[in-house]
Amino acid sequence: MNFRFRQPVPSEDDDDLALVKRARDGEVDAFRALVVRHQRKVYAVALGIVRDADLAWDVAQEVFVRVHRGLDGFKGESSFFTWLFRITSHVAIDSVRKERTHQRDEVDEVREIDMEEAGEGILSTGLGSDPSDTLLRRELADKMEAALATLPEKHRTILVLREVEGLSYEELAERLGIHKGTVMSRLFHARRKMQAALRPYAEIEPARFSGGTEVASKVEGEG
Amino acid sequence: MRTCVRFAPMIGSKECELPEDEARALAAHLGACPRCRAIARDLAATEGLLGNALMARANSRDFAPFVDQVMARVGARPRPAFEQVRRRPSLLAFLRGHGRLTAVAAAAVVGLLAAVSAFLYVHRSAERPEELAALEVDLEGGNIVLQTSDGPVVLIEPDDETGG
Numbered sequence: 118m119n120f121r122f123r124q125p126v127p128s129e130d131d132d133d134l135a136l137v138k139r140a141r142d143g144e145v146d147a148f149r150a151l152v153v154r155h156q157r158k159v160y161a162v163a164l165g166i167v168r169d170a171d172l173a174w175d176v177a178q179e180v181f182v183r184v185h186r187g188l189d190g191f192k193g194e195s196s197f198f199t200w201l202f203r204i205t206s207h208v209a210i211d212s213v214r215k216e217r218t219h220q221r222d223e224v225d226e227v228r229e230i231d232m233e234e235a236g237e238g239i240l241s242t243g244l245g246s247d248p249s250d251t252l253l254r255r256e257l258a259d260k261m262e263a264a265l266a267t268l269p270e271k272h273r274t275i276l277v278l279r280e281v282e283g284l285s286y287e288e289l290a291e292r293l294g295i296h297k298g299t300v301m302s303r304l305f306h307a308r309r310k311m312q313a314a315l316r317p318y319a320e321i322e323p324a325r326f327s328g329g330t331e332v333a334s335k336v337e338g339e340g
Numbered sequence: 341m342r343t344c345v346r347f348a349p350m351i352g353s354k355e356c357e358l359p360e361d362e363a364r365a366l367a368a369h370l371g372a373c374p375r376c377r378a379i380a381r382d383l384a385a386t387e388g389l390l391g392n393a394l395m396a397r398a399n400s401r402d403f404a405p406f407v408d409q410v411m412a413r414v415g416a417r418p419r420p421a422f423e424q425v426r427r428r429p430s431l432l433a434f435l436r437g438h439g440r441l442t443a444v445a446a447a448a449v450v451g452l453l454a455a456v457s458a459f460l461y462v463h464r465s466a467e468r469p470e471e472l473a474a475l476e477v478d479l480e481g482g483n484i485v486l487q488t489s490d491g492p493v494v495l496i497e498p499d500d501e502t503g504g
Contacts, residue, residue, distance in 0.1 A: 157403060161391075182410065185410075257386075258389050259393070262393055277394070280388075281390065285354065298349075301349035301350060304352065
């Protein structure tokens with residue numbers, strides 16, 4: 118008589134390390150659960166770095182293939198999350214490496230001239246100090262991806278790792294192989310460029326959304 | 341101005357990311373510098389927007405095929421470490437695991453066979469060159485003549501043989 122062994126389906130409460138252990142033991146459903154749990158965030162990080170949705174999809178797939186391949190070598194010294202996103206940033210950066218070689222002349226240090234364009238406070242004026250989900254903030258969120266795409270690769274990467282993955286200065290320094298001081302100044306440049314790209318929306322949009330006076334007066338004028 | 345260059349990169353740091361003395365110095369600078377306060381306000385106003393935007397984009401995409409594509413790429417079967425416990429090592433498994441060695445050995449065998457064949461062909465041809473012409477065919481007066489190593493052989497129609 119043949120008995121078929123049915124593999125247990127991973128529960129919601131299984132943490133990553135437990136899933137990794139089960140996946141390492143050959144449990145297909147455990148690895149599947151790891152993919153499902155992290156696929157969207159891996160894709161989001163990849164998308165921020167590579168800019169192209171289809172390439173980001175391919176990068177995310179390659180990440181999980183490498184994770185599967187490397188499960189035996191994963192010792193659990195860092196969290197699975199850290200390991201997963203280290204692979205993600207490496208694969209994503211590798212896929213746009215060509216772009217990086219053309220932009221080595223970008224300086225990281227902050228100079229006097231950089232300060233001249235900073236600190237206008239336009240974004241905060243347009244968006245208001247209340248970080249709650251206003252209509253303009255939602256509109257601006259739609260522009261973030263396009264604004265990010267205008268940045269060079271190294272600025273996109275550091276912003277995404279900081280803002281999406283939530284890495285600290287030390288973790289960024291380790292991940293990118295640069296000094297902590299360079300991390301801080303590169304982040305400054307990245308944010309400044311991002312804000313410059315968003316500024317046109319923040320300058321124009323507030324009038325439309327502060328009671329709609331601009332739109333209303335135009336309509337009246339036409340009438 | 342020069343102090344702004346020093347403090348601007350520190351704006352946006354999270355708690356405990358700066359040494360205590362630097363955090364105090366930054367706070368003092370922000371208290372006195374309207375431009376750096378504006379930078380900090382801009383940063384605070386857009387905080388979280390990028391992460392939200394990218395996650396919103398990821399959430400709007402249909403991920404239904406994603407996991408199946410990944411599982412197909414990784415083989416969607418128990419990992420090798422698991423398989424090794426259940427399966428005995430076989431010659432096929434050894435050859436799979438030593439792909440480069442197998443390829444070199446196969447190439448060597450093919451090369452050796454080709455060399456032996458070429459040697460035998462040339463050697464035999466040099467010894468009996470007449471065999472090369474053994475099957476020449478001529479048409480002489482409507483009869484078929486085979487040129488063999490023993491001389492021409494004329495194939496006669498049955499009618500001619502009987503003298504018609």
